[in-house]
Amino acid sequence: MQSEHQKSSPSAPCALWPVDLKLTHLDWNPEATLIHFQGQYISICELDYNILQGEIQNIPKTKAAVDIGEFCLVEDLTSGRWYRGRVQKRKEDLFDVFLIDHGNVLSVDIIHISSCSNDLFILPPKIVCGFLSNVLLLHGCSHSVVDAYFSNLIGRNVTGYIQAFLPHKVLLLEAPDINVDLVRHGFGRHMDKDTFILLVEMLTEVPIKQNKEPVPDLLIEKPSGQEVFFNQSGLQGYDILSFCGPRLSCGTRAKVRVTAAVNPGRFYCQMTSMKTDLLEMSKKLAAANECRSKEHNQTTPENLGLLCSVKSKDGKWCRGFVQFLPVNSQLRVLFIDYGFFESVKVENVHSLPPELLSIPIMAFPCSLASLSNQEQVVKTQQLSFLKAGLLGKVLDVEIKSFDQEQHMYSISVIGAEDNHVKEPEPMQAHPRMKIESVFDTAELSPEGGYLYNETIMGEALGKTLDAEEVHVGSVFVGYVEHVQNPNRFWMRTQKRNDEFEEMMKKLADYYNQVKLEEDVLVKPELGTLCCAVYEKDMHFYRGIVTDTLKHGAEVLFMDFGNIEKVPHMLIKKIPETFASKSAFAFCCTLVNVVPLDEVWTSANADFFRQAVSNKALLVHVVQKRKNTFVVDLYEMGSDTNQSITELLISCKKAEYWNNIAIKPVVQNNIDLTEETTRPRCMVTSDISGDAEQMKDWEEEEKTCKNQTEKAQASACFKALRIKPGCNFAVHCSHIRSPLDFWCQPLDTLPALEELMDEVNQYYSTHTVPLQSGDQCCVTKSPIDGRWYRAFIIEKQKGYARVMMVDYGFTCQISELNIQAIMPEFVHLEGQGFRCSLPNLIKPADPEHSGYWSPMTCKWLKDFVLDSPSGLRCKVVFQFNVKHTGLCNAVELYNTQTQLSLTDLLSEHGLTSEGTILTKQQLTVFPESFVYSSFNLSPGNEEQVYITHVSSQWEVYCHLERNVESIQDLERKISDEGEKMMQASTRAVLRKLCLAKYFDGQWYRGVVHHVQSPLHLSVLFVDYGNTNISEKTHVMFIHEDSDLLSTPMQALKFCLASVSKEELYADVKEWLDGAILNKQVRAVIVGENEDGSFDVELFDGDVNINEKVKELILSVSPKPKTKNKTLHTKSSIKCKSRPKGKSSNSPTLKTRCTQVRFAPHKKKEKTKNYVHGKAEKNTKVNQQKEYHDTNTKSEQSQKTDTESPQLSCLPDIKVSAGFKAKCYVSYFDSVNSFFLQLSEDEPAILQMAEELNTSVLRDSLKTTTVLRISDLVLAEYEEDGALYRSAVKDCGGSSSYEVEFVDYGNSAVIGKEKIYSIPKEFLSQPRFGISCSLLDTSTYENDASFVDAVMEKPLMVDFVRHNEVQWEVKVELFEEATLEAAVENSTETKKEEKSGSSDIKEKVRSCEQVSKIERTTVDGENTERTLDDENFLLEPTPATLSNKLEEHRKSPTRNDITKNDSVDAIIHPTIQAKDTENGTVLSVLRNSHFYARLNKAGELLAALESSIDDNLHKCQIVPEENITQGYKCLVQVDKDKRWHRAVVQNVGQGKCQVLLVDQGITEEIPSGSIRRQCCKLTKIPDLAVLCKVNCLGLSEGDGAHQLWCETLKPLIGKEVELVFVCYSQDDKLWNVEIIVNGQFLVRQHTTTLQQDEEVLVLPAETKVGGGSYLDRSATQQLVFAPIDIDKAYSGFAAAVTTPFEFTVVLEDRLLVMNNVSIMLDALPEQMSPVPEAHLVPGTCCLLKSVTKNKWCRAEIVHVDTTAVLNLVDYGHCECISYEDCSKLKRLPEDIANLPKVTYPCVLRGVGVDGQWTDEAAVFFQQCLYQKILQIVFREFVSNTHWKVDILVDGVHVAKELVDAGHANYMDEQSSDKAAPHSPDSDEECGQEDDEDGKSDLSVDSSDEEEGKVS
Secondary structure, three states: OOOHHHOOOOOOEEEEOEEEEEEEEEEEOOOOOOEEEEEEEOOOOHHHHHHHHHHHHHOOOEEOOOOOOOEEEEEOOOOOOEEEEEEEEEEOOEEEEEEOOOOOEEEEEHHHEEEOOHHHHOOOOOEEEEEEOOEEEOOOOOHHHHHHHHHHHOOOEEEEEEEEEEHHHEEEEEOHHHHHHHHHOOOEEEOOHHHHHHHHHHHHOOOOEEOOOOOOHHHOOOHHHOEEEEOOOOOOOOHHHHHHOOOOOOOOEEEEEEEEEEEOOEEEEEEHHHHHHHHHHHHHHHHHHHHHHHHOOOOOOOOOOOEEEEEOOOOOEEEEEEOOOOEOOEEEEEEOOOOEEEEEEHHHEEEOOHHHOOOOOOOEEEEEHHHHOOOHHHHHHHHHHHHHHHOOOEEEEEEEEEEOOOOEEEEEEEEEEOOOOOOOOOOOOOOOOOOOOOOOOOOOOOOOOHHHHHHHHHHHHHHHHHHHOOOOOOEEEEEEEEEEEOOEEEEEEOOOHHHHHHHHHHHHHHHHOOOOOOOEOOOOOOOOEEEEEEOOOOEEEEEEEEEEOOOEEEEEEOOOOOEEEEEHHHEEOOOHHHHOOOOOOEEEEEOOEEOOEOEOOHHHHHHHHHHHOOOOEEEEEEEEEOOEEEEEEEEOOOOOOOEHHHHHHHOOOOEEOOOOOOOOOOHHHOOOOOOOOOOOOOOOHHHHHHHHOOOOHHHHHHHHHHHHHHHHHOOOOOOOOOOOOOEEEEEEEEEEEOOEEEEEEHHHHHHHHHHHHHHHHHHOOOOOOOOOOOOEEEEEOOOOOOEEEEEEEEEEOOEEEEEEOOOOOEEEEEHHHEEEOOHHHOOOOOOOEEEEOOOOEEEOOHHHOOOOOHHHHHHHHHHHHOOOOOEEEEEEEEEEEOOOEEEEEEEEEEOOOOOEHHHHHHHOOOEEEOOOOOOOOOOEEEOOOOOOOOOOOOOOEEEEEEEEEOOOOEEEEEEHHHHHHHHHHHHHHHHHHHHHHHOOOOOEEEEEEEEEOOOOOEEEEEEEEOOOOOEEEEEEOOOOOEEEEEHHHEEEEEOOOHHHOOOOOOEEEEEOOOOOOOEOHHHHHHHHHHHOOOEEEEEEEEEOOOOOEEEEEEEOOEEHHHHHHHHHHHHOOOHHHOOOOOOEOOEEOOOOOOOOOOOOOOOOOOOOOOOOOOOOOOOOOOOOEEOOEEOOOOOHHHHHHHHOOOOOHHHHHHHHOOOOEHHHOOOOOOOOOOEEEEEEEEEEEOOEEEEEEHHHHHHHHHHHHHHOOHHHHHHOOEOOOOOOOEEEEEEOOOOOOEEEEEEEEEOOOOEEEEEEOOOOOEEEEEHHHEEEOOHHHHOOOOOOEEEEEOOHHHOOOHHHHHHHHOOOOEEEEEEEEOOOOEEEEEEEOOOOOHHHHHHHHHHHHHHHHHOOHHHHHHHHHHOOOOOOOOOOEOOEOOOOOHHHOOHHHOOOOOOOOHHHHHHOOOOOOOOOOOOOOOOOOOOOOOOOOOEEEEEEEEEEOOOOEEEEEHHHHHHHHHHHHHHHHHHHHOOEOOHHHOOOOOEEEEEOOOOOOEEEEEEEEEOOOEEEEEEOOOOEEEEEEHHHOEEOOHHHHOOOOOOEEEEEOOOOOOOOHHHHHHHHHHHHHHEOOEEEEEEEEEEOOOOEEEEEEEEOOEEHHHHHHHHHHHHOOOOOOOOOOOEOOEOHHHHHOOOOOOEOOOOOOOEEEEEEEEEEEOOEEEEEEHHHHHHHHHHHHHHHOOOOOOOEOOHHHOOOOOEEEEEEOOOOEEEEEEEEEEOOEEEEEEOOOOEEEEEEOHHHHHOEOOOHHHHOOOEOEEEEEEOOEEOOOOOOHHHHHHHHHHHOOOOEEEEEEEEEOOOEEEEEEEEOOEEHHHHHHHOOOOEEOOHHHHHHHOOOOOOOHHHHHHHHHHHOOOOOOOOOHHHHOOOEO
16 A cells, blocks of 8 residues: 555646745654754744734633644743643643744643634744654764754754645655755765655654645746655656666575665665675766766756766765656656655756666665565564664565566565665865864864864863863853853853963964965865954954855854954964864853743843953853853852842843752852953953953952942842841832832932932933843933933833832833933942832722722821831831732831831721732732741840751740740641642742651741752741752642741841851850750840841850850960961851751640750751750760859860860661671781771771862861860871871870771871861761670681781671670671672772872872781791782782772781881882882893882891891791792801791702892702791882883893893892882783983883994803894884773774784874874885894884785794784784895884884683684674773783773673673683783793703792892
């Protein structure tokens, strides 16, 4: 059955309607590959829609049920406005309605849906939506780049052609320009119309109606602008394909690609094998026809009706067949090799070259064989395969039969697979200038305008962010550089201002020397970096070419954001020094604003531009969207702290769109240490000069404040900040009624009068025209002829209705009497504020139907006039009046008589009692709860309950007399909460709420938004504290709720005469403990204008105010520092208000016993008070002292500032019978050691990070007086890090002995390095648990216990607590499997990478300095070989997180025995990247050597002394007990001293031993060997085994010998060693040696290559008959240095198996490029490689057969053939020995460049035996054409690296194991499977045996390392 679009119709062609749209939205689904759009017709009349919108609001609404797809009216709950919509989805009474004029979807209840007449839908929808036709996005394209391209299209006008319609007027629109761009850049592929429509039908499963409505001929004025649609007549034209297509045999299978489709019964396929032929043919056609297209402007086809060459819409040339005569210069052409028709311009059709006529047609017609099948499952499966084929997959098909009549193959699809065939690369234009550091966009075409620009700027943004360190949540000072509108503007930060100005100056200086005709950028390409002139100041600035013009180009100035047209001569090449710097400007959008009229008008954009230009702004980054930051902006120095968003909304320049919750930024938190006045957009020397005049911080702040005040004035009037409770003197400026009158603050009237005089003086002599869109103005009053500040409400017919912002009255003014306001006249806030009497009263006059009578209004005016001494205004609450704005409900008082206006009106019967909101007052919405002072006045005395302490001078409380009211309020809240949950459809107030606190109860609150979208900040108005609550725990109060009329119960009290200059945390903490949740007596001293009261508080006879003042005095800084800000723990700026203490809110039952206290933020340590006493109080001593009225202030000061005790810490979570996984953190003996719980490791790590942040350390203060068990922070000497500690003893006047409580060890610390501990670190228990072994007989002594448990996970059973420590049972923890260990390694490595570098250094503080070796116990020696030596110097095993491993260890050495000289010495440790001085002790024959560090000298002396002192304890060992690996003491004849040694070989009466502290071997009589005593075994070996890190130099015999000879002269000399990495395989350190300031490797290779001689080479070093001089001149290449455990980005160069592959790093691509350039420029004559140099390891030049060019190579093997490794490609080539004469020596410059490829072995996995072919193929596919994350773990045998490989964040090793191709293996196992160097130690050892230089037997190659050359 044919689909709708395939039904036959007349064959006459017709032109399709062109449609011009402005795109408003674009998105895409990567799975379906369709592109969805929304847009508006350009031709629409906005006025019509505005009128329609007004009509919609006014017509009556009727509730009605509507079905899906029907039109209706819908109400937006946020704005209360109604819109036209169409129902998209319905679920019961919840509807999803698409707004047809706006494009978004509203979800509403049925009560917000209304039916309406069809008249409202006569005007078509404003928004057009649909899918872009005839193009599909490729699956492999970059999502971010495509998103950037689509974002750039938003707001642009496009021309398209409607191809078809889906239901509900959803369009399929072909936009040729967009399609061409997508195809050109490799983002999408072209698809013909019929195929695309069929695909959309299959994806949407709805029929599609094709657009066949012709354009009237008279309307076709520009034929070239029309798209021609040729209706099909049957299947004409397809016959040629049926007869001439390829011939296939039935019953065969083939892989095909679907190229076109009409319906499932007719589609066209190509064999996948034809891909290459098609590409070649397309290239030939392009070469033949491109030049012809330019030369001939033909109007008719050359061979109509014959085969021809045709250019398709995707730019490819193909063979075609012309079917119709031209129509409007377009032809209908059948693409014979693909099977589809397309209309093509005449000029794109040419004759076909003769040689291509004979090539068979490649497309063949098919139909699905299953269409006649009765089984629906089969049909569905086959159709899904067809759909996959249309989406680009390759189909595996079976040819079933051939229909002779239809000439069509019937096929069955067996499967579909991804198309891995690479798409042909887009054709490149002229090469672009490449900027190394900017962007990797090589895959993009140089064309494409904004797409390429956005791609580049997107990449540049990442680089800019690295330099700026800007991220979500950042707050910084910045400047706006360029503004398009509030949703698109460009900023730069103050941080890089100096760098910016420096570059601007250098640019100016550089181009001042360049002449006009010099350095011109010839033919600028899109995306090219350049420097261009900005026309307005004629200076050069950095830019990017975004478009090319006939006589110039459009340039985006990347440091500012604006795009300008620049002539060719003024676009210059950019030097590399300027190109390498990241862009200074980045794109931003203002948070939560949208335009009023769909788009930003120029007036509103100008308003925003004035508000932000030429001033310093405080920037808060709220969100990041692609390449744009969403920011919240504040003026620096503004007193109002009003954001720019609020400014735009309040001035009606934008609409508020609350899609991001933001938290206000406190400006005082920003440190203005740099210049804060913003240079203008284009910096000149004048601006720089002005900036230099600002010399100190105070002047900068003052200048910034003055400028910003004036600048903001130009934007809008600021409003007065008035809140409920405010009480101040006022003057009534305008009275309409008791519900609408205006007041002015009396204290600012003089300033207003002065300002009015200045305004009138200025405008009497000046005229300032009003700009279009301005609403703030000055106007001349028709009453008195004076000028007033005003706000335009509306304009009409030459008149404007304005409101005088300082007085409140409105009048109609001629536009001739309105002028623009100057910025200097707006710094004063608008002085008028709207007022109303509290609507607790209402008119009592029934004659006026509830309105206020003229008599009442007269009483009000008389009351005002009769108050000559003035009026006071008390704000009771605030509310919003619909269409009017914010209004303050106030009480007016006569200052002299204290008579209130409300009382006066009530006395005369003019009012009656009302409610907060009556049912009729639907236009009034409360903005606050009701304030009441509860008739408090100075002199009153009240009993109060303190509910919240917000600072040392401010508290909140309940009046004791209000207890019953609070109980009643709680009942109301409970009842109202149930109603609110049941009736969810009533209108709610979005600010006033009920919020659930931690105790599960609901309380009244006022919400404020925070940054988290899931939370709200709630101020509990009845308690005074603030808490962050989940949105699910907040219910907004309904506007008719009784809860609105109950006054707020929390009164704010200020402690009279208490200092408010600085906030002291210690004082507030004391106040918390003293009065929080207690009943005290308050004496009212005075009332403040903000509604608070000054009070004196008394607890019994104790005056709280005096106590607080005494405490402040005790902690205040000395007078000399009074003008400085103290960054200490107890000195915090007032702006940072700490949270209140916690309470458990006990139930309120009686008046005098218990009161429900504030729902404070709970902290880790909770204080619970009942009847005013503390149940649990960690400051008991302070409380006792406080209650003693006779306590002197000195005693109080001393006690109240004491450090907390160790007992303050929470109890550890251990009880008898508890079992847990633990680690030993410190060991003293089996009767005293410390454990850490494994589960506490994250907390230990977190605490280490927090304790050592710079911010915390700057705020700490040293302690004054310390007692035993005081908790402090102590600085550990070795690493300078801070740890929690407890004072154990006084070590003198200036030092104390402290115990590190989280580890267990102790140290003596100077007093200056001991600090008070912040209370936030008291919430965690001590992590070091003191223990003793329950059964000490389990281990024979301390050493055996240490050997068994140290560094290992233990399962510990806590048996009982003996008042001092836990008695425990310990067993080794056996649960970890190998697989878990591998996964842990992966996870912990990730964790390491995420940590900051600072913490990595500080965490090192916790590293143990010594480890305990195995030793001989009671005559039974522990077997040990040389492999175990130097284990102290090994890095942490790879399967453990370094951070956590280090934190298991105490921050000091782990001593076992004390009072010994050796133990007093710090044992040296080595870590990777350490640089140490040391002495070379000996050199082995395999070129390894021993060295001893200088810092071990003191330990060596102590060791020798200890050996002498303890020699009598060391017994002679019987010869039969001496075995290989035995640790012993031996006496050396040379110095007659005893040395520690390890036995290497045992002979007849002799032993060969290695002196582990001297690094040499000696032969010793077996009878003289002594046993080492226990003490000596605990000291690490002082001779460190090392190997020169050759960076990839080969290690053949000659290389070893060469290194031996190089190192021998250094024996006994001091060198500098750089420890690179530790080799687990070889048990040694790879080091680099620095001699005379240069690396020995570089000296070595330089000597080889240039001088052709080495250091002191003896004559006997001839090898193989040739002189060593020949051998020494061999050239060798090195690897570029890499960092171990660092992640690199790269890709695979050559892959064989997981144990044999090479990689290339991205940051080495420049080296590869340089090598390639040098190899291309080689001279014709080059020196051959001498025959003597044809040995493994020699590097040379090879003319590669596979690469067909000269390549750098390294000889791997030579006999009858030579195997050479191409070092820059990663694979080998084999040549005959005769061809070795063709090898050439490397030129010096090429030899100096390192190798590009790195040979690797995959770490952590292996197989039994060899890798299978399937495993190798799987591994190759994992790495093929993927961006790899490569982590180098270890350099093995100088030949290859062990690496971890991640692809898309997943370990390849894990994928191998999951696929069953490999097993997890430990490192030793995997090492066995890894390839070894042919010159490894094993071979070396065998050769040594043959030399016969020793009569001792050799058992292993490792022992051979001990022999000294």
